[in-house]
Amino acid sequence: MPQIPEKIHELTVGQVAARSGAAVSALHFYESKGLITSRRTSGNQRRYCRDTLRRVAFIRAAQRVGIPLATIREALAELPEERTPTQEDWARLSETWRSELDERISQLSRLRDHLTDCIGCGCLSLDTCVLSNPDDVFGDRLTGSRLMGERRSRP
Numbered sequence: 001m002p003q004i005p006e007k008i009h010e011l012t013v014g015q016v017a018a019r020s021g022a023a024v025s026a027l028h029f030y031e032s033k034g035l036i037t038s039r040r041t042s043g044n045q046r047r048y049c050r051d052t053l054r055r056v057a058f059i060r061a062a063q064r065v066g067i068p069l070a071t072i073r074e075a076l077a078e079l080p081e082e083r084t085p086t087q088e089d090w091a092r093l094s095e096t097w098r099s100e101l102d103e104r105i106s107q108l109s110r111l112r113d114h115l116t117d118c119i120g121c122g123c124l125s126l127d128t129c130v131l132s133n134p135d136d137v138f139g140d141r142l143t144g145s146r147l148m149g150e151r152r153s154r155p
């Protein structure tokens with residue numbers, strides 16, 4: 001990634017893309033979602049302050065570990081005056097997100113284990129396939145369609 005001299009305080013979208021590794025389209029998307037901001041020149045070209053590089057690094061690091069953009073936006077919005085996240089901010093937020101990630105990893109591990117039962121099966125049974133019907137609370141109490149069970153119980 002090309003270095004940008006310290007004396008340059010405003011960057012074009014191409015410079016931000018080249019330095020951050022994010023696609024220009026991704027930068028436009030981040031901007032449309034309020035994650036980064038730019039000013040427009042008289043020729044209607046975007047100019048980003050140098051801090052944008054750190055914001056983009058923060059966004060991409062969070063995305064890499066599966067944090068949704070909405071959550072990232074909330075985290076950035078909570079920073080005082082929406083400043084660029086510091087090293088301490090990242091340490092604090094990544095700690096907060098750790099338990100969320102642990103839970104997601106645990107869910108995926110359970111799904112992977114169930115997938116092993118499904119490989120080569122193909123039944124997708126509502127009674128026996130955990131992946132087909134993972135939250136089958138009615139299956140414990142009723143047989144047949146859940147709606148049939150509800151209809152039967154109506155007066």
Ligand code: FES
Pocket residue numbers: 117118121122123124125128129130131132
């Ligand atoms: S597809 Fe048969 S058990 Fe999941």
